Amino acid sequence: MIISSEPLIASRGGGETCDHVFRGSGNESIDVIQGSEFDVMQTFDEARDNHDKYAVCHFKINPKRNITHEQMLQSVSMLAVEFGFEPDTCTIVRHRKVKAGEPDADEHYHLYASWRNSNGKCLDSSYMRVRQEKISRTSEFLFGHDIVKGRHQVAVIRQLRDEGKADIADHIEAHTPDLYEPVQSAFTAIQHQSALRQGVNLGKLRRSIRDLRITSESFSKMVEGLSSLGVSIQKGEKANTYIIVNNKNNKFLGSANRLFEMKKGEFANQYEALQQGKDTSFALSEDERPVKASEMSGDEDFSPVTPAIRLRQCRLWLIRAFHPEVELLTSGPIILR
Known part of the structure; x- marks a missing residue:
């Protein structure tokens, strides 16, 4: 799961963000789970009237596997507890967009x-990226999903241990290969825009290449399969570096090892061995085995209980589970001892 956020400036209004979220093209469907576009626009109006810099914080929750309605509410509740906003009054919208191979x-x-709750207190925005990753990794642990390696994984593990959640921290550490190696993006925003001008979507290409790696029985079969995608491998300018180029114009698209999600040295060794007539068979790990729909954690559960009540129930459960030092009053505020 990847969670990102952006504070939206009140003076700029909510028209642009609402156009994307409530009417964005490219989605199979757009479902408003809680709140409305009117609520968002009203929050912008109130923030401007109060001369606040920010009106709302726009979070995006992007799971690596579809989650149930209940699991989504748990993630929202954890975000609310972490950053101090009111989950009952937030607006939630689900986008469905088909991804090739996923x-x-x-x-x-x-x-x-x-950004400002009913008590006049602003959302706690310090170290948001690290704390968002903590919620992402915790959600993956709770939902039984594969652990995604984030840029702040080590800090997340340390923070979870400081909070007394050693079981979650131990699980994340055990399921994060190359924990202390920095995370590198498969491609930069500039490379993505350059590829788009060539008629290539690097996001889709990366997924297709990953599928090719997973389904190929050997390294040579993987390399041969690139031709069906309209790309090929060439040696880069630097030592032990190989790149993916567009067969139509021979232009650079991205680093081969990053698009294949392999270590630079490992890819170079296997590719150079292949040039010498040696081949390598692939043995997929359990984590790379394709997930079947039947193995999902369950179907969505839409009960007649209102979203606001369900959010509060999730929030209370999470606080009891992860913040035992907090005393809960079911009909009143949260009181710290």
Whole structure:
């Protein structure tokens, strides 16, 4: 799961963000789970009237596998507890967008949380990226999903241990290969835009290449399969570096090892061995085995209970589980001892 956020400036208004979230093209469907576009626009109006810099915080929740309605509410509740906003009043929108080769990951969520709550207190925005990753990794642990390696994985593990959640921290550490190696993106934003001008979507190409790696029985079969994608491998300018180029114009698209999600040295060794007539068979790990729909954690559960009540129930459960030092009053505020 990847969670990102952006504070939206009140003076700029909510028209642009609402156009994307409530009417964005390219989505199979757009479902408003809680709140409305009117609520978001009203929050912007109130923030401007109060001369606040920010109106809302726009969170995007992007699971690597589709999650149930209940699991989504748990993630929202954890975000609310972590950053101090009111989950009952936020707006939640689900987008469904088909991803090539990922039929079980075609949903993501947009969440608008008011920057200032009803008590006049602003959302706690310090170290947001690290704390968002903590919620992402915790969600993966709770939902039984594969652990995604984030840029702040070591800091997340340390923070979870400081909070007394050693079981979650131990699980994340055990399921994060190359924990202390920095995370590198498969391609940069500049490379993505350059590829688009060539008629190539690097996101789709990366998924296709990953599928090719997973389904190929050997390294040579993987390399041969690139021709069907309209790309090929060439040696880069630097030592032990190989790149993917567009067969139509021979232009650079991205680093070969990053698009194949392999270590630079490992890819170079295998490719150079292949040039010498040696081949390598692939043995997929359990984590790389394709996930079947039947192995998902369950179907969505839409009960007649209102979303606001369900959010509060999830929030209370999470606070009891992860913050035992907090005393809960079911009909009143949260009181710290």
